[in-house]
Each structure stands twice: as structure tokens, then as C-alpha cells.
Amino acid sequence: MSKVILKMQNITKYIFDAYGKPIHGTDVKILKDVNFDVHEAEVHILVGENGAGKSTLMKILGGIIPYDEGSMELFGQKVSFTNPRQSQEMGVGFIHQELNLCQNLNVAENLFLGRELSGRVFSNKKEMYKRSREMLMSLGFDIDPRTKVKNLSTAQQQIVEIVKVISYDSKLVIMDEPTASLTQAEIDHLFEIIRNMVKQGISVIYISHRFEELKEIGDRLTVLRDGSCVGTIDMKDFDHDKVVNMMVGRTLTKMYTCTHTPKENEILRVEDLRIGQGTEPVNIHVNAGEIVGIGGLVGAGRTELAKSIFGARKYFGGRITYLGEEIHGQTPRRMIEKGLMYLSEDRKIEGLVLPMDLVCNISLASLPRIFKNTYIKKDVEEKMAREMIGEIDVVCNSSRQLASTLSGGNQQKVALAKWLVTNPKLLILDEPTRGIDVNAKAEIYEIMDRLAGSGVGILMISSELPELIGMSDRIYIMKQGTISGELTDHKEFRQETILAYTI
Amino acid sequence: MGKKFIKDYGCVVIFFIICVIASIAIPRFLSFNNFMTIIKQASIPIIVCVAMTMVLMTGGIDLSLGYMIGLASIACGIFIKSMGMPIAVGILLTLLIGSAFGLLNGICIQLLHVPAFIATLGTGYIIYGIAQIISNGETVNHLPEAFLALGKTKVGPFTTTIFVSAVVCLIFYYVLHKSTFGRNLMAFGMNEAASHLSGVNTAFVNLAVYVISGVLSGIVGILLTIDVNCAQPTMGGGNYTFQVITGTVIGGANLYGGKGTIVGAIFGMLTLKVIANCINLANAPYYFVDAIMGVIILIAIILENVKNKKL
Numbered sequence: 001m002s003k004v005i006l007k008m009q010n011i012t013k014y015i016f017d018a019y020g021k022p023i024h025g026t027d028v029k030i031l032k033d034v035n036f037d038v039h040e041a042e043v044h045i046l047v048g049e050n051g052a053g054k055s056t057l058m059k060i061l062g063g064i065i066p067y068d069e070g071s072m073e074l075f076g077q078k079v080s081f082t083n084p085r086q087s088q089e090m091g092v093g094f095i096h097q098e099l100n101l102c103q104n105l106n107v108a109e110n111l112f113l114g115r116e117l118s119g120r121v122f123s124n125k126k127e128m129y130k131r132s133r134e135m136l137m138s139l140g141f142d143i144d145p146r147t148k149v150k151n152l153s154t155a156q157q158q159i160v161e162i163v164k165v166i167s168y169d170s171k172l173v174i175m176d177e178p179t180a181s182l183t184q185a186e187i188d189h190l191f192e193i194i195r196n197m198v199k200q201g202i203s204v205i206y207i208s209h210r211f212e213e214l215k216e217i218g219d220r221l222t223v224l225r226d227g228s229c230v231g232t233i234d235m236k237d238f239d240h241d242k243v244v245n246m247m248v249g250r251t252l253t254k255m256y257t258c259t260h261t262p263k264e265n266e267i268l269r270v271e272d273l274r275i276g277q278g279t280e281p282v283n284i285h286v287n288a289g290e291i292v293g294i295g296g297l298v299g300a301g302r303t304e305l306a307k308s309i310f311g312a313r314k315y316f317g318g319r320i321t322y323l324g325e326e327i328h329g330q331t332p333r334r335m336i337e338k339g340l341m342y343l344s345e346d347r348k349i350e351g352l353v354l355p356m357d358l359v360c361n362i363s364l365a366s367l368p369r370i371f372k373n374t375y376i377k378k379d380v381e382e383k384m385a386r387e388m389i390g391e392i393d394v395v396c397n398s399s400r401q402l403a404s405t406l407s408g409g410n411q412q413k414v415a416l417a418k419w420l421v422t423n424p425k426l427l428i429l430d431e432p433t434r435g436i437d438v439n440a441k442a443e444i445y446e447i448m449d450r451l452a453g454s455g456v457g458i459l460m461i462s463s464e465l466p467e468l469i470g471m472s473d474r475i476y477i478m479k480q481g482t483i484s485g486e487l488t489d490h491k492e493f494r495q496e497t498i499l500a501y502t503i
Numbered sequence: 504m505g506k507k508f509i510k511d512y513g514c515v516v517i518f519f520i521i522c523v524i525a526s527i528a529i530p531r532f533l534s535f536n537n538f539m540t541i542i543k544q545a546s547i548p549i550i551v552c553v554a555m556t557m558v559l560m561t562g563g564i565d566l567s568l569g570y571m572i573g574l575a576s577i578a579c580g581i582f583i584k585s586m587g588m589p590i591a592v593g594i595l596l597t598l599l600i601g602s603a604f605g606l607l608n609g610i611c612i613q614l615l616h617v618p619a620f621i622a623t624l625g626t627g628y629i630i631y632g633i634a635q636i637i638s639n640g641e642t643v644n645h646l647p648e649a650f651l652a653l654g655k656t657k658v659g660p661f662t663t664t665i666f667v668s669a670v671v672c673l674i675f676y677y678v679l680h681k682s683t684f685g686r687n688l689m690a691f692g693m694n695e696a697a698s699h700l701s702g703v704n705t706a707f708v709n710l711a712v713y714v715i716s717g718v719l720s721g722i723v724g725i726l727l728t729i730d731v732n733c734a735q736p737t738m739g740g741g742n743y744t745f746q747v748i749t750g751t752v753i754g755g756a757n758l759y760g761g762k763g764t765i766v767g768a769i770f771g772m773l774t775l776k777v778i779a780n781c782i783n784l785a786n787a788p789y790y791f792v793d794a795i796m797g798v799i800i801l802i803a804i805i806l807e808n809v810k811n812k813k814l
Contacts, residue, residue, distance in 0.1 A: 312700055336702040344700055353694040355761060364690055365701040367683040375681055418701065 012069035048224035049437035063087030093170030108132035108145035155186035256470035260452035262290035273318030279481030293472030301481035339425035354404035409440025477501035562760025563619035567627030572739025575724025580643030580734020605717020609710035634736035654729035692760035
């Protein structure tokens with residue numbers, strides 16, 4: 001058995017506010033006697049529903065917040081961090097879900113940020129480029145270190161971040177959902193890099209919601225539920241249902257619900273739409289009660305297509321027919337009036353107004369319809385929001401609590417609730433389940449199925465192949481701004497078939 | 504409940520605390536006449552505090568507001584006295600000028616993407632220049648009695664000016680806190696992208712607040728002119744703008760957008776006037792007020808940062 005490099009024992013953390021300060025007068029524990037250890041050169045997977053305590057545990061390890069009880073031993077030394085720097089100096093590298101690179105600097109400048117190599121007067125650029133190149137190449141990543149970070153894809157940026165973390169002599173790297181915005185090809189590359197790291201003796205703690213990939217990369221897996229450690233298993237004994245069971249505390253009957261049947265009448269037809277200057281035209285259609293999936297790589301133009309239809313961005317020619325009527329000069333406001341909604345990809349930036357309460361968020365898109373742009377009847381508004389909160393089961397303390405205080409899955413439900421109260425006829429969902437836990441995912445699928453059953457057309461953009469395959473009645477695949485393939489037969493709905501069209 | 508009250512109406516609490524301290528420290532403070540003076544002094548700037556609150560809520564700022572007051576003052580003087588227009592027409596034209604410059608601000612900011620700080624600083628100087636040019640640097644005195652009566656008529660212990668101020672506050676209390684426009688304004692200030700994608704007409708909201716600011720500055724220009732019976736291009740000015748921003752910030756609005764209430768606008772300015780009043784009663788040099796305003800605005804922003812845990 002290999003050496004244990006991290007040993008966390010009976011770690012307990014009381015509830016704290018968003019800044020790590022304890023909340024007085026409460027003794028709610030968000031971590032209860034958690035035991036967690038990591039061996040040398042292993043990939044240890046950490047799973048659990050949103051709010052299970054994964055992030056809190058990792059924040060403790062990363063020195064972002066202190067633990068209240070228990071003990072932590074790192075490389076044989078008892079530690080208790082008070083700031084991230086101490087953790088970093090001990091060899092812990094933390095790759096956050098949101099990348100922390102300076103977009104306007106180039107790769108080398110990012111890698112050497114804060115520790116630039118100096119020449120006689122100015123920084124020694126030549127040497128920095130040379131060393132950056134070596135660092136990148138050591139992970140099999142061939143890229144010019146002079147490239148500005150903003151010109152890299154998300155996957156490439158992630159790799160730069162990994163290189164940066166490793167270059168700090170990290171022996172233990174935490175990756176928080178690194179594949180959330182990556183495509184299959186990029187994930188494969190990332191896994192290769194992780195295997196490389198393990199070969200060099202680095203250990204990785206890997207947090208993910210995507211079950212398909214865990215078996216491929218992990219050595220051991222620990223499940224957290226409600227702040228407690230449910231168990232650690234060897235990946236040799238990995239069983240999908242068993243792990244889900246450990247996570248949710250019950251057997252999840254079915255992930256995908258599919259009881260609806262598409263109808264004949266067409267809701268949306270897009271003809272010869274060009275989403276960019278010089279891109280090939282897009283032709284798609286959606287029927288009532290139909291869930292149409294759009295697959296493809298990030299950057300293939302899926303979000304652009306959705307926003308073009310919704311009127312949130314310009315497009316370059318083409319015809320859009322909605323409910324039998326050709327539409328022009330659309331704006332989000334006009335499309336919402338007509339019953340066409342767009343659930344954005346990023347709920348925190350484009351979906352919710354985080355500092356507003358749930359009621360205000362849910363009613364935001366319905367104000368013109370219900371209150372005719374005049375007086376807001378607070379009781380009517382409250383009633384509508386409460387009903388929707390109950391209907392789709394948003395877990396919250398009060399309908400007047402701020403949207404920012406909800407967990408990811410519940411935030412997504414609130415973002416969806418905003419559209420549900422507007423009585424949509426066509427819903428465009430952009431990555432509807434990104435970064436939310438299995439339970440919430442299953443619930444959102446159920447809502448989608450119910451909507452389709454009531455005749456709502458759904459256009460679902462997704463990077464998760466199982467979701468595309470499990471939920472769609474028909475799948476379009478996009479590539480370089482246009483449709484590269486359409487799958488109409490369920491027999492064709494296979495990962496390989498879809499991938500063949502994406503690349 | 505108590506916590507929420509303090510969060511929403513902290514400025515009311517601060518106002519009463521300062522009043523209590525002032526009553527203890529300065530014996531002459533606590534008198535009916537002194538309070539009437541404070542209310543009278545605050546009533547006019549409160550009108551533009553309301554406007555500034557709405558502008559700050561969008562995350563913008565209106566630095567042209569004080570200069571607009573000067574232009575409104577001299578414009579209504581010229582319209583009503585020099586050109587002999589009917590009073591109603593003169594006032595309407597003045598407010599039209601206010602809304603036109605407000606619209607100009609809005610267009611620069613919303614459509615041409617000039618940062619609000621620079622846009623309104625620029626238009627502010629344009630407005631100041633125009634006011635000086637049309638007045639030839641002179642003032643217009645001895646305005647018609649009927650015009651002066653609009654603000655100076657006494658109803659009980661109050662003049663009509665205070666009623667104008669109260670009506671403006673009531674109207675905008677409804678607009679900001681009860682109407683869909685106010686809700687859209689709040690959402691816009693907190694998250695522009697999400698509001699736009701939720702069907703909020705963000706361009707309209709952003710244009711509207713500057714037009715409102717222009718019109719309310721026009722009203723204040725007219726009321727100040729009536730107050731001193733003299734139309735002058737130097738009325739208001741940059742110092743006035745700063746005073747209004749300070750009052751608004753005391754009232755709980757911040758420069759990051761999304762926050763602000765009408766009650767805050769009222770009590771923010773009242774607090775500022777109480778402080779000025781104390782300095783006056785204590786026979787300290789008036790310039791203390793300027794210095795204190797600078798201190799207040801810095802402390803208010805720092806406190807806001809502490810509250811948001813940025814510090």
C-alpha cells in the first residue's frame with residue numbers, strides 16, 4: 001500500500017457565513033466527523049450532491065477556511081491553515097471551477113505571475129517563454145506561451161491553470177469539476193494529463209458530477225452526504241447504482257423521464273440562418289411537445305443560435321418562423337410576450353438577479369403580462385411565486401430569501417421557474433443541468449418531460465451526451481456555426497455517432 | 504424584522520441618533536423654529552436626491568445635475584421675465600430643456616456607451632457654458648409676483664415648496680417601490696445581462712432615469728429661483744451635485760448600483776442638513792460642512808465595502 005499523504009480525521013465545521021466567519025447562536029454542522037485520506041500518486045474522487053460538503057472540505061484543505069474540530073495531517077505533519085498561502089507552500093494546488101487566469105496576459109505571463117524572472121533591468125521574457133514552453137510540453141501540451149489567454153479555449157485555459165499549479169511544486173492537486181465545460185475530446189486530453197501527473201507522483205482530488213468519467217480516471221472514491229462521509233470505495237468495485245444510492249441515501253428509480261409524445265404541429269422553423277458572417281446556414285425545426293437536443297462542442301455556435309432566435313444577439317440573414325408567423329426584429333422582451341423563452345447557460349451571470357429575492361426573480365419576466373407595466377400587487381406576485389416554488393420543489397427557507405443564498409441546483413430551478421410562470425410555448429434550455437447534482441438533474445428532466453407532455457416545444461442545448469441521448473426526441477449536432485448532423489432515430493442515439501458529427 | 508428594518512431604514516435611525524446628540528450638545532437645536540428651518544432647507548434638494556437615488560440604482564451617476572439647476576434657473580428667468588411668456592409656458596419649456604439634456608445624458612450612456620461619470624461631466628460643462636452664454640453672465644431679478652407665489656405661498660406653517668417636494672417624493676415612492684418600472688430598475692442595477700434576457704427593456708430604463716433626473720433638476724432650478732427671487736446661471740453647480748450625492752449615499756444608495764429607497768433619499772438629505780445646521784449653530788466656519796461631506800461620503804463607501812465583506 002502506498003504512502004498516505006493527507007489524513008483528515010473527524011473534521012467538523014459549524015455553519016459559517018459566505019466569508020468563513022462563524023454565525024453566532026447556531027450549532028448546525030456542515031461537516032460532521034469527516035474522515036478523508038489521500039495516498040501518494042492516486043486520483044481520489046470526491047462525489048456528493050450539491051451542499052453535501054465537498055467544497056467546504058476542500059476549502060479547509062486549501063486553507064480558505066479553518067476547521068473547527070478534528071485534525072489534519074499533510075505529508076506527515078499536523079497542520080491547521082489560516083490562509084491559502086500556507087496550504088500552497090505545503091504543496092497543495094487548488095484548481096477552482098471558475099478559472100483564475102488574467103485574460104489579457106499571455107500564457108507565460110500568467111504562469112509567472114507574481115514571480116517574474118528578472119533580467120538586468122526588465123523581466124527576462126526570453127527565459128520565461130523558454131521555461132513556460134518546457135512546462136507546457138512536459139504535460140504534452142503544445143502551445144505558444146506568447147498566446148493571450150483570452151484567445152484560448154476553456155479547455156486550454158484549464159490546462160494552463162493545471163501547469164501553473166504544478167509549477168508551484170504541488171504534490172496534491174484539487175480539481176473542482178474540471179470537466180464541467182469541456183467536450184469529450186477535451187476531457188480525454190485532460191485525463192491523459194492527469195495520468196501523467198500521477199506518474200510523476202502527484203496526487204489528485206477530483207470532484208465531479210459526471211459519473212461516466214469517474215471509472216476511467218479514479219483510483220478510489222469517497223462519497224459525502226449531508227456533511228458526513230458515507231464511505232470510501234475502491235474504483236475496482238465501482239457500481240453506478242450503488243454510488244448514486246450512497247449519494248442520495250435512496251435508490252434513484254430513474255434518471256430520465258420520458259412519457260411525452262411529440263405532436264405534429266410545428267412551433268419553430270429556422271431557415272438559412274447565419275449566426276456569423278461567413279458561417280454556413282442553419283436549418284432546424286421544433287414541433288409542439290417535442291424535446292429537440294442540440295449537441296456539439298463548446299464554441300460550435302449553439303448558444304449563439306439560441307440567442308439569435310431569442311433576439312438577444314444579431315444574426316446575419318435567414319428566416320425564422322414561429323407559430324406560423326415569420327418574425328423580424330425580435331428582442332427578448334417581444335419574444336417573451338410571444339411565449340418563447342431562453343434559459344441561459346450561466347445562471348449566475350445571465351439567469352438570475354442574485355441579490356434579489358426568489359419572488360422578484362420568479363416574477364421578473366412576467367411583470368408586463370400580469371401587471372400591465374403599472375402597479376405590482378405584492379400578494380398576487382407572492383402567490384404566483386410560492387405556487388411555482390412548491391410545484392417544482394425549490395428547497396428554500398422563505399420565498400423572500402435572496403437567490404444568492406440557494407445551492408446551484410435550486411438556483412437553476414428558480415431560473416427555470418421564472419420561465420414556467422410565463423406560460424411558455426417554446427423553451428430554449430442552454431445547458432439546463434450544468435453543475436447541479438443528480439437529484440436536481442432528475443427533477444429538471446421530469447419538469448421538461450411534463451412540459452413537453454403539455455405541448456411545450458423544448459430546444460435543449462447540452463454538452464452531456466447521456467443527457468442528450470436520454471432526453472431528446474431528435475438531436476441536431478452543431479459544428480463551426482452550422483448543423484453538421486441530425487439524428488431522428490433513437491437507434492442512432494449513441495455517443496460514438498454524436499461524437500463523429502461534432503469533430 | 505428588526506434587522507431588516509435597520510438594513511432598509513438605517514438612515515432613519517442615523518437621523519434620529521444625530522438629532523439626539525445635537526439636542527444634548529447644542530441647546531438651541533431643539534426648537535420648533537429650528538426644525539422648520541431644517542425641513543425648509545432640505546425640502547428642495549430632496550427632490551434631486553430622489554433623482555440621484557434612481558440614477559445611482561442603475562449603477563450610473565449624474566454629475567450634470569447641479570449645472571442643470573443653473574441652466575433651469577436662468578432659463579425660466581429669461582422665459583418669464585425677459586421674454587414675458589406666460590408662467591405655465593415658461594415652466595413647461597424649462598422642464599422640457601431639463602428632459603432634453605437628461606435624454607442627451609441617457610443617449611451618451613446607453614447608446615454610445617460613454618461611462619456615466621464622463622458623459623455627465625461633459626454634458627454638465629456644456630450645460631454650464633450654455634447657461635453662462637444665454638445669461639451674458641447676468642442675473643434676472645424682480646420676477647413676477649404670480650411666479651414667486653408658486654413657491655412662497657404659505658399653507659399653515661409650510662410654504663408650497665415643501666408640498667411640491669412631498670408630491671415628488673410620493674410619486675416616486677410609487678414609481679420606485681410599487682411599479683413594474685421600479686422593479687425593472689432595481690433588477691437592471693443589480694444584473695443588466697439577466698434583466699435584459701428576462702425581457703426588461705434595459706435601454707428604456709437607463710434612458711428614463713436620466714430624463715427624470717433632468718426634469719427634477721429643472722423643478723429644483725425653478726424652486727431655488729423662486730426662493731431667492733433671482734434667476735442666475737451659477738445656481739446649483741458642482742458643489743450642489745456633490746451635496747446631493749452625499750445625501751443620497753447617507754440614505755443608503757451606493758455607487759455600485761441596485762440599492763436605494765425614497766425614504767433613504769429624504770432622510771439622507773435631512774441628516775446632512777441637520778449636520779450643517781449644527782455647524783451653523785455652533786458658530787463654526789461653514790466650510791466645515793464641505794469637509795464633513797467629504798468625510799461622510801468616504802466613510803459611507805468604506806462601510807458599504809465592509810458590509811459587502813470586501814474588506
